[in-house]
């Protein structure tokens with residue numbers, strides 16, 4: 305079951321510059337950076353209760369964010385719903401016709417499991433579903 309809006313992600317071409325923007329200009333608290341190797345993505349999180357902003361940037365210049373930045377230069381990239389049982393939600397949504405990217409959840413930030421729904425399945429919005437580490 306989906307339980308919360310876990311985060312909204314913004315793809316940024318200059319991670320350090322954007323971290324400064326969200327801390328200094330918008331005054332958000334900064335939860336640190338994490339390189340997620342399985343996703344080829346560097347992340348920076350800002351809690352904005354009850355959700356979070358996630359900045360995403362290509363890790364080593366490669367991966368899905370690199371392609372997005374090349375085409376769009378940056379922008380709102382995805383939203384993420386938190387699930388209390390990701391496998392069950394994937395099965396339920398697949399039966400409704402949603403097209404998932406990948407066959408099974410993979411490692412995400414903070415030890416979570418994540419999977420994505422193709423934007424063409426969802427009105428042009430890339431949707432991530434995650435299950436936090438403490439509820440696996």
Ligand SMILES: CC[C@@H](C(=O)O)C(=O)SCCNC(=O)CCNC(=O)[C@H](O)C(C)(C)COP(=O)(O)OP(=O)(O)OC[C@H]1O[C@@H](n2cnc3c(N)ncnc32)[C@H](O)[C@@H]1OP(=O)(O)O
Pocket residue numbers: 313340343345347358360368369371372375380381382384405411412413416418420422423424428429430432434
């Ligand atoms: C750090 C881990 C994790 C977390 O814990 O939070 C993350 O958030 S990781 C974040 C990065 N990972 C991903 O984004 C994985 C899922 N994404 C993908 O697999 C790909 O990006 C994609 C969505 C399949 C697109 O890749 P590709 O098909 O190679 O790119 P195209 O440029 O050809 O796009 C095809 C089509 O889709 C539209 N598109 C692409 N990206 C987005 C987007 N973010 N939001 C909305 N639409 C998107 C693109 O415009 C194309 O549309 P058309 O031109 O109409 O065909």
Ligand SMILES: [Co+2]
Pocket residue numbers: 311313358382384432
């Ligand atoms: Co994300």
